[in-house]
Amino acid sequence: MRTSVTFFLLLCSISVVIAQSTQQPTDLFLRGYSVIPTPHQVELQSGDTAFNEAWGYDAGGLAKDQPAIRSLLRDLQEFHALDLKPASSQTKNVIRLSVAKGAVKTGADPEIDKQGYLLKLTPGLIQLTGNTEQGLFYGVQTLLQLLRPDPRGRLLLPGATIQDWPKLQLRFLHWDTKHHQDRLETLKRYLDWAARFKINMIGFELEDKFEYPSHPIIGAPGAFTTAELQEIVNYGL
Numbered sequence: 001m002r003t004s005v006t007f008f009l010l011l012c013s014i015s016v017v018i019a020q021s022t023q024q025p026t027d028l029f030l031r032g033y034s035v036i037p038t039p040h041q042v043e044l045q046s047g048d049t050a051f052n053e054a055w056g057y058d059a060g061g062l063a064k065d066q067p068a069i070r071s072l073l074r075d076l077q078e079f080h081a082l083d084l085k086p087a088s089s090q091t092k093n094v095i096r097l098s099v100a101k102g103a104v105k106t107g108a109d110p111e112i113d114k115q116g117y118l119l120k121l122t123p124g125l126i127q128l129t130g131n132t133e134q135g136l137f138y139g140v141q142t143l144l145q146l147l148r149p150d151p152r153g154r155l156l157l158p159g160a161t162i163q164d165w166p167k168l169q170l171r172f173l174h175w176d177t178k179h180h181q182d183r184l185e186t187l188k189r190y191l192d193w194a195a196r197f198k199i200n201m202i203g204f205e206l207e208d209k210f211e212y213p214s215h216p217i218i219g220a221p222g223a224f225t226t227a228e229l230q231e232i233v234n235y236g237l
Helices: 002-022 067-080 133-146 184-196 226-236
Strands: 041-051 055-058 093-099 117-122 125-130 155-164 172-176 201-205
Touching: 041 117, 055 067, 067 093, 067 133, 093 133, 117 133, 125 133, 133 155, 133 184, 172 184, 184 226
Parallel strands: 055 093, 093 125, 172 201
Antiparallel strands: 041 155, 117 125, 117 155
């Protein structure tokens, strides 16, 4: 048995080495930037652009509480202490966010096509257009991931045009509560982080962590109520 296990682990190690050796670093990575998952198409231009509070955003007809806008403003504040304001006629550096069907020609299944976006990064102007509001949201996540500090502490963005859409319609994570129970706020943060990496489905494994109104003896002490689970579902949606 020990020999079989050792041989199996050796095969696994060899497979990992082979996979790593065949995966080449992207041009984006070589420029010092990282996006997870790697975008479909990236066309880099020379130079980088500093990003700071001098920038403003123009969301056109999109509401401020629209998920993509809310995510952009929240994460800039939370991770970079940047309080981005709506652009005015005096704002020189602008992020323009919009939705336009067919902004990216994906040639993919309609449900995947909805998640496509076009991101153009140039000095003084960032244009982000989603095929739908879903695509706009994922484009915002890419923009946020691209921000990186230089040795002087400035946030930089590369000059680039990015066209992206997912390979798979559903990107799935599993949430297992068999041996513990999280607070609602912890689960909301879990959903936030999943969305930042473009995960769009969570499988909840509840077992005894649900109150089961018709059979309460099944539920563990402190199990989630129906209202609490509905709150998590609504938050995810």
